[in-house]
Amino acid sequence: MSKHLTKRSEDYSKWYNELVVKADLAENSAVRGCMVIKPYGFAIWEKIQAELDRMFKETGHQNAYFPLFVPKSLFEAEEKNAEGFAKECAVVTHYRLQNDPENEGKLRVDPTAKLEEELVVRPTSEAIIWNTYRGWIQSHRDLPLLINQWANVVRWEMRTRLFLRTAEFLWQEGHTAHATKEEAVAEAKQMQEVYATFAEQFMAMPVVRGAKSESERFAGADDTYTIEALMQDGKALQAGTSHFLGQNFAKAFDVKYTSKEGKQEFVWATSWGVSTRLIGGLIMTHSDDAGLVLPPKLAPIQVVIVPIYKGEEQLNAISDRLSPIIQDLKSRGVSVKFDDRDTMRPGAKFAEYELKGVPVRVALGNRDLENGTVEVARRDTFEKETVSQADVVTYIIDLLNKIQENLYSKALSYRDNHVTEVNSFEEFKEVIENKGGFVSAHWDGTEETEEKIKELTKATIRCIPNDAIEEEGICVLTGAKSSKRVLFAKAY
Amino acid sequence: MSKHLTKRSEDYSKWYNELVVKADLAENSAVRGCMVIKPYGFAIWEKIQAELDRMFKETGHQNAYFPLFVPKSLFEAEEKNAEGFAKECAVVTHYRLQNDPENEGKLRVDPTAKLEEELVVRPTSEAIIWNTYRGWIQSHRDLPLLINQWANVVRWEMRTRLFLRTAEFLWQEGHTAHATKEEAVAEAKQMQEVYATFAEQFMAMPVVRGAKSESERFAGADDTYTIEALMQDGKALQAGTSHFLGQNFAKAFDVKYTSKEGKQEFVWATSWGVSTRLIGGLIMTHSDDAGLVLPPKLAPIQVVIVPIYKGEEQLNAISDRLSPIIQDLKSRGVSVKFDDRDTMRPGAKFAEYELKGVPVRVALGNRDLENGTVEVARRDTFEKETVSQADVVTYIIDLLNKIQENLYSKALSYRDNHVTEVNSFEEFKEVIENKGGFVSAHWDGTEETEEKIKELTKATIRCIPNDAIEEEGICVLTGAKSSKRVLFAKAY
Numbered sequence: 010m011s012k013h014l015t016k017r018s019e020d021y022s023k024w025y026n027e028l029v030v031k032a033d034l035a036e037n038s039a040v041r042g043c044m045v046i047k048p049y050g051f052a053i054w055e056k057i058q059a060e061l062d063r064m065f066k067e068t069g070h071q072n073a074y075f076p077l078f079v080p081k082s083l084f085e086a087e088e089k090n091a092e093g094f095a096k097e098c099a100v101v102t103h104y105r106l107q108n109d110p111e112n113e114g115k116l117r118v119d120p121t122a123k124l125e126e127e128l129v130v131r132p133t134s135e136a137i138i139w140n141t142y143r144g145w146i147q148s149h150r151d152l153p154l155l156i157n158q159w160a161n162v163v164r165w166e167m168r169t170r171l172f173l174r175t176a177e178f179l180w181q182e183g184h185t186a187h188a189t190k191e192e193a194v195a196e197a198k199q200m201q202e203v204y205a206t207f208a209e210q211f212m213a214m215p216v217v218r219g220a221k222s223e224s225e226r227f228a229g230a231d232d233t234y235t236i237e238a239l240m241q242d243g244k245a246l247q248a249g250t251s252h253f254l255g256q257n258f259a260k261a262f263d264v265k266y267t268s269k270e271g272k273q274e275f276v277w278a279t280s281w282g283v284s285t286r287l288i289g290g291l292i293m294t295h296s297d298d299a300g301l302v303l304p305p306k307l308a309p310i311q312v313v314i315v316p317i318y319k320g321e322e323q324l325n326a327i328s329d330r331l332s333p334i335i336q337d338l339k340s341r342g343v344s345v346k347f348d349d350r351d352t353m354r355p356g357a358k359f360a361e362y363e364l365k366g367v368p369v370r371v372a373l374g375n376r377d378l379e380n381g382t383v384e385v386a387r388r389d390t391f392e393k394e395t396v397s398q399a400d401v402v403t404y405i406i407d408l409l410n411k412i413q414e415n416l417y418s419k420a421l422s423y424r425d426n427h428v429t430e431v432n433s434f435e436e437f438k439e440v441i442e443n444k445g446g447f448v449s450a451h452w453d454g455t456e457e458t459e460e461k462i463k464e465l466t467k468a469t470i471r472c473i474p475n476d477a478i479e480e481e482g483i484c485v486l487t488g489a490k491s492s493k494r495v496l497f498a499k500a501y
Numbered sequence: 502m503s504k505h506l507t508k509r510s511e512d513y514s515k516w517y518n519e520l521v522v523k524a525d526l527a528e529n530s531a532v533r534g535c536m537v538i539k540p541y542g543f544a545i546w547e548k549i550q551a552e553l554d555r556m557f558k559e560t561g562h563q564n565a566y567f568p569l570f571v572p573k574s575l576f577e578a579e580e581k582n583a584e585g586f587a588k589e590c591a592v593v594t595h596y597r598l599q600n601d602p603e604n605e606g607k608l609r610v611d612p613t614a615k616l617e618e619e620l621v622v623r624p625t626s627e628a629i630i631w632n633t634y635r636g637w638i639q640s641h642r643d644l645p646l647l648i649n650q651w652a653n654v655v656r657w658e659m660r661t662r663l664f665l666r667t668a669e670f671l672w673q674e675g676h677t678a679h680a681t682k683e684e685a686v687a688e689a690k691q692m693q694e695v696y697a698t699f700a701e702q703f704m705a706m707p708v709v710r711g712a713k714s715e716s717e718r719f720a721g722a723d724d725t726y727t728i729e730a731l732m733q734d735g736k737a738l739q740a741g742t743s744h745f746l747g748q749n750f751a752k753a754f755d756v757k758y759t760s761k762e763g764k765q766e767f768v769w770a771t772s773w774g775v776s777t778r779l780i781g782g783l784i785m786t787h788s789d790d791a792g793l794v795l796p797p798k799l800a801p802i803q804v805v806i807v808p809i810y811k812g813e814e815q816l817n818a819i820s821d822r823l824s825p826i827i828q829d830l831k832s833r834g835v836s837v838k839f840d841d842r843d844t845m846r847p848g849a850k851f852a853e854y855e856l857k858g859v860p861v862r863v864a865l866g867n868r869d870l871e872n873g874t875v876e877v878a879r880r881d882t883f884e885k886e887t888v889s890q891a892d893v894v895t896y897i898i899d900l901l902n903k904i905q906e907n908l909y910s911k912a913l914s915y916r917d918n919h920v921t922e923v924n925s926f927e928e929f930k931e932v933i934e935n936k937g938g939f940v941s942a943h944w945d946g947t948e949e950t951e952e953k954i955k956e957l958t959k960a961t962i963r964c965i966p967n968d969a970i971e972e973e974g975i976c977v978l979t980g981a982k983s984s985k986r987v988l989f990a991k992a993y
Contacts, residue, residue, distance in 0.1 A: 038633065039575055040568045040620065045633050048563035048648065055564065071540035072547065076532045077622075077653055077669050078591075081598070083531055085608045095598040099570075100610050101622065102594045104657040106573070106587040116577045118592050118619055127610055128532065130569075130593065130622075141530065141537050150844060156540065161569055161653065165596040177569050352642060 014364070016298050021242040025293060029171045032301045032365050034288065042169035042176030046285070049365065050172075052309035053288055054179065058159065060211050060306075061181065061283070064203050070155040070183060077161075078128035079137045087261035090135055093228020097165040099130040099176075130163040135229065135254070135280055138184045139262040146186055146276060148267050153196070154186040172289035173246075173501050180284035183251075186276045188266065190255075193277035194232075197253040200281040201234035204249035212287065213304040213417040214238050214294045215424045216248060217447070217496060219472025224456050227280075231255035237471045237496070239424045240293035243445020245471045245498035248290050251281035289501070294420050295389075301366030302388055304416050305409040310346045312338060312405060313367045317355045317374035324349060327373055330398065334383075337402045343409070363388060368412050369405055389415055430494065434485045437497070441466045447498045451491035453484035462486055468497040506856070508790050513734040517785060521663045524793045524857050526780065534661035534668030538777070541857065544801035545780055546671065550651065552703050552798075553673065553775070556695050562647040562675060569653075570620035571629045579753035582627055585720020589657040591622040591668075622655040627721065627746070627772060630676045631754040638678055638768060640759050645688070646678040664781035665738075665993050672776035675743075678768045680758065682747075685769035686724075689745040692773040693726040696741035704779065705796040705909035706730050706786045707916045708740060709939070709988060711964025716948050719772075723747035729963045729988070731916045732785035735937020737963045737990035740782050743773035781993070786912050787881075793858030794880055796908050797901040802838045804830060804897060805859045809847045809866035816841060819865055822890065826875075829894045835901070855880060860904050861897055881907055922986070926977045929989070933958045939990045943983035945976035954978055960989040 014031060015023045030036055034050030037043075046054065062072070078101060085091040105122035109115045131137065138156075146154060163177045183200060187193040201218055208216045216236035226233040230252035238248045259265070259275040268274050295302040305311050314335065316327040331347065338345045346367075348358055355372065362370055370386045377383055383401050386393045389412050396404045427446025431437045440448050448468065452458060462485075463469050477493045484491050506523060507515045522528050526542030529535075538546065554564070570593060577583040597614035601607045623629065630648075638646060651673045661667050675692060679685040693710055700708045708728035718725040722744035730738045751757070751767040760766050787794040797803050806827065808819040823839065830837045838859075840850055847864065854862055862878040869875055875893050878885045881904050888896045919938025923929045932940050940960065944950060954977075955961050969985045976983050 036633075036636075038568045039572055039629065040570045043568035043570060045568065046566040048565045051565045052563070054566075071544070073540045073543045074538040074546075074671065076530045076535035076537065077655065078532045078535060080531055081608060081610075084598075088606070091598075091608060095608055098596065098598050099593045099620070100595045100598065101591045102610065103592045104590065106576075106583075106590050106592065106621070114580070116573060116583060116587055118573075118594065128591070129598070137531065141528075144528075163569065179566065 014298060014300060017241065024298070025289075026171065028292065028296060028300060034292075034301075035171045037171065040176070042166060044171050044175050044177075046179075049309060050288060053291070053303070053307055054285060056307045056309065057211075057287060058181075061203075061207055062159075064207060065157050065181075065183065068155075068199060068203060070157045070185075072158065073156050074158055074160070075134050075137050075141060077131055079131055079134075081127045081129055083136045083140050084129045086136060086140075087229050087258050089257070090133075090229030094132040094164070098132055099163045099165055101128040101130065131160070132162055132164045133280075133282075134158065134160070134162075134182055135184065135258055136262075139258040139264060139278070142184075142186055142276070143262050143264045146264055146266050149188050149269055152186055152188045152266060152276065153192060155183075155196075156185065157181055157183045170289075172285055172292070174286075178284050178286065180282050182280060182282045185279045186259075186264070187279070188268070188274070188277070190277050193255075193279050194253050197232070197234055197251045197279040197281065200251040200279070201236060201249075204251065204281075204283060205236045208236055208238065208248055208287075208290075209417065211304070211306045212291050212294070213306075213413055213420060214248070214290060215417065215421040217472060217474055218476075219474040219496065221250070221472060222456075222459060222470045222495070224459055225470060227252045229254060229257050231257070235472050237447075237498075238290050238294065239427055239446060239498070240290070240501070241423070242293070243427060243499070245447065245500040246286075246290045246293070247471070247500065248287060249281070249283040252279060254278035254280060295416050296366065300364035302416070303366035303368060305368045305413050308366065308368050309344065310362075310365075310367050311343050311409060312345045312369045312371060313358075313362045314345060314347045314371045314373070315355050315358050315362075316347075316349055317372055323375060326378060330378060331373060334398065334401055338405065341402070341406060343406065369408055371401070371405070387412055389419075428496070431485060432482075437462075437468075437485050438466055441468045441497070441499065445499070447471065447496045449494045449496055450485045451482035451493075452495050453487050453489035453491055455487075458484060458486050462497065466497075467499050469500055471496045471498050471500060506790060506792060509733065516790070517781075518663065520784065520788060520792060526784075526793075527663045529663065532668070534658060536663050536667050536669075538671075541801060542780065545783070545795070545799055546777060548799045548801065549703075549779060550673075553695075553699055554651075556699060557649050557673075557675065560647075560691060560695060562649045562677075564650065565648050566650055566652070567626050567629050567633060569623055571623055571626075573619045573621060575628045575632050576621045578628060578632075579721050579750055581749070582625075582721030586624040586656070590624055591655045591657055593620040593622065623652070624654055624656045625772075625774075626650065626652070626654075626674055627676065627750055628754075631750040631756060631770070634676075634678055634768070635754050635756045638756055638758050641680050641761055644678055644680045644758060644768065645684060647675075647688075648677065649673055649675045662781075664777055664784070667777075670776050670778065672774050674772060674774040677771045678751075678756070679771070680760065680766070680769070682769050685747075685771050686745050689724070689726055689743045689771040689773065692743040692771070693728060693741075696743065696773075696775060697728050700728055700730065700740055700779075701909065703796070703798045704783050704786070705798075705905055705912060706740070706782060707909065707913040709964060709966055710968075711966040711988065713742070713964060714948075714951060714962045714987070716951055717962060719744045721746060721749050723749070727964050729939075729990075730782050730786065731919055731938060731990070732782070732993070733915070734785070735919060735991070737939065737992040738778075738782045738785070739963070739992065740779060741773070741775040744771060746770035746772060787908050788858065792856035794908070795858035795860060797860045797905050800858065800860050801836065802854075802857075802859045803835050803901060804837045804861045804863060805850075805854045806837060806839045806863045806865070807847055807850050807854075808839075808841055809864055815867060818870060822870060823865060826890065826893055830897065833894070833898060835898065861900055863893070863897070879904055881911075920988070923977060924974075929954075929960075929977050930958055933960045933989070933991065937991070939963065939988045941986045941988055942977045943974035943985075944987050945979050945981035945983055947979075950976060950978050954989065958989075959991050961992055963988045963990050963992060
């Protein structure tokens with residue numbers, strides 16, 4: 010495959026597809042719409058998982074595991090949820106293969122091994138989990154029940170893109186049960202904030218915290234809280250959602266508890282999830298025409314060290330000098346790769362690590378050996394600095410923090426420059442078509458208007474921001490009264 | 502549910518099933534043969550995962566993720582493997598549900614949404630992975646390729662038991678590719694040793710390292726290396742297997758590399774896996790009639806502290822005294838739970854933590870407060886000791902090590918007492934029927950004899966031990982010559 014990467018300005022979508030493959034993150038598989046996550050991409054997911062898992066546990070959640078399959082009758086118990094996912098369900102109907110008498114040596118589905126009841130491959134697990142919770146919840150003492158699951162789910166999407174929309178994807182799904190509405194709402198909002206904190210502090214990806222309009226809510230939710238990020242091409246990405254499910258699932262699955270007062274009450278629920286889609290967001294927030302740019306906190310390799318040498322003797326001298334530096338970095342928790350392969354020239358290595366987004370590159374050649382220096386290059390700005398070997402460890406640790414901060418502030422300033430207040434539909438269309446980004450506009454609150462705007466501009470309501478201020482205004486489309494601006498954008 | 506646990510001597514199988522549910526490890530789900538792993542059981546799995554993952558990475562492996570589904574045509578490419586798993590495959594045939602016109606409000610599988618090619622839900626991933634490796638391997642520089650995946654797999658088993666045999670289970674599967682046969686064999690043996698080390702040092706479960714007889718090998722393997730443990734009821738448990746796959750998958754999927762000499766060669770392969778079945782082995786190695794017994798290295802809670810108090814004032818005094826002890830333990834990496842619930846009496850708490858296998862229990866009452874002592878009880882021997890508060894932290898850390906060692910040596914001595922050398926078929930039957938455990942016997946090396954012995958006694962060849970010595974002998978069944986003893990047992 011050519012090393013050349015399409016420029017973002019030429020074709021953003023092509024750039025993305027090429028980058029994901031060339032940087033060894035993921036590739037399409039032999040199964041329609043399902044991806045293979047390659048080791049380098051999976052290492053990013055492991056970092057994401059580790060941090061989120063820590064944050065979930067710090068907020069009192071425990072992990073568990075529920076079945077991959079949902080019997081059809083359970084799946085359809087909560088009608089709105091079933092309706093919302095029915096059209097994209099992979100369904101298991103049989104449980105055995107046999108030799109095909111008409112096609113020697115080949116296997117076919119054994120028609121006698123038909124399941125009595127078809128099994129839906131989970132597109133989300135509310136149904137199977139709430140059916141289980143009925144047995145786990147009897148008393149107010151069993152509440153709150155705070156559970157998370159790391160799992161694969163399947164949604165048979167027609168148009169797929171690596172990480173952003175795949176038929177099978179990896180995610181976590183939290184499912185909690187509470188005695189009161191207030192507690193459940195507070196939980197859903199807390200998890201929205203956990204997601205936002207993670208996105209901003211680890212992914213260096215600024216997000217808008219808001220609520221979804223009714224038509225954009227999760228099927229079966231009373232409210233959906235979202236975090237919305239902005240990609241470099243001006244399109245929004247829904248990066249995580251947290252749902253207040255009311256008593257919908259408790260009623261569908263008859264999950265009640267005995268209150269302190271001895272009354273039987275339905276339980277209140279939340280669910281919340283983020284997925285491997287985050288990796289797509291990470292790529293499209295920071296990367297450039299030279300390849301991936303990774304924030305140090307999620308980079309599988311934070312520092313790569315490339316010796317520049319001729320012959321084994323020079324390599325040994327360089328390795329000896331570097332060895333205590335590498336040890337020191339590792340002991341401070343920095344992940345370092347020392348690349349002394351003799352099958353590749355330094356320039357080619359530099360290009361490879363640029364493509365793979367390693368935040369800091371250190372090079373050391375013969376002259377550095379004499380001068381007691383190293384060359385330190387940062388991936389985000391391409392700046393290079395000559396640093397004394399004595400200071401390089403603290404220099405790098407400081408630099409990793411600076412890169413993390415720089416990526417965030419660059420993304421934030423891009424995002425802030427792409428939130429445009431508009432007061433007419435002409436302006437609205439003009440911004441959506443030409444500038445992109447979020448459009449902050451008054452909306453009359455009806456689904457009809459939302460639908461009409463989508464038809465006319467392809468922009469959807471990304472969210473009603475949590476920090477939206479009360480403000481008299483009129484809907485950009487209908488002129489009807491409105492008291493708040495909402496954010497529209499074209500979205501992934 | 503009754504707190505009473507069936508005694509092991511009454512009905513071992515019933516004891517096991519009750520314990521798994523009562524100790525909150527897992528339960529059956531609404532899906533035939535699929536289990537729900539509850540938070541306490543899943544926390545054990547997380548500990549197992551963390552240690553194994555560390556060991557895999559230390560031996561140079563990286564994680565990746567491959568699709569859940571395998572197109573039928575790929576699945577059948579390696580014939581022996583396909584044959585071996587065909588009868589237990591869940592198959593996806595359709596991808597959409599729709600409203601059923603004959604049954605209002607209900608959903609049915611949309612007959613128009615039939616897949617062109619059926620998808621097998623992976624029972625193991627060799628097929629999809631080797632189909633992917635064809636694109637990843639061109640040159641000897643791409644080798645060895647050392648990859649692991651943590652995933653769920655599905656085998657439609659007819660008789661299932663929680664953890665031991667479930668239709669869906671969680672596991673890891675390593676899949677490696679090598680330039681030479683020697684390297685691949687060495688890799689497969691290395692992973693057998695990794696599994697054995699983990700079983701013995703973390704699970705405190707002694708295992709026999711050996712090779713499978715041909716009929717017991719993994720479908721598609723040239724050799725299967727196994728670790729075999731012995732349960733308290735005298736039945737063996739295959740706890741982990743590592744396969745040398747020869748060039749079978751490379752040939753089936755046309756995976757070749759260019760050697761240093763410029764020749765095109767087929768690649769050599771291994772695969773290896775352990776699963777949630779390990780939790781079943783853990784339970785049946787150590788637990789007793791009072792409940793679960795967990796080795797400290799895998800216990801989600803290592804120490805539980807129960808204050809014995811009347812009223813808030815006493816509780817506060819006790820909490821104040823315990824707080825620095827708890828902090829100290831935590832800072833040394835000990836997982837501690839302080840259970841000050843006022844809804845349950847101390848005796849009931851003691852019983853609960855016995856049932857859940859918490860290795861060390863600390864109790865502190867009013868008299869301890871006066872005397873500067875605590876009561877420390879160990880789960881494995883039920884011994885109690887009064888320890889001064891000043892010494893309790895080091896006492897506990899020492900005790901956790903002692904418990905880990907004691908569990909291993911107890912299990913080892915049980916196992917060693919249940920390896921019986923026999924020299925006639927009468928003896929063989931007598932030991933298998935009455936004493937149980939492993940029977941070490943000469944076998945003529947034929948599949949017919951193996952099959953006949955299984956028919957007559959239900960015992961199978963668990964392995965040909967790695968350390969079996971060359972010894973002249975005659976087959977216990979046929980009297981034919983044999984040069985090595987092999988281990989037989991009834992097995993899970």
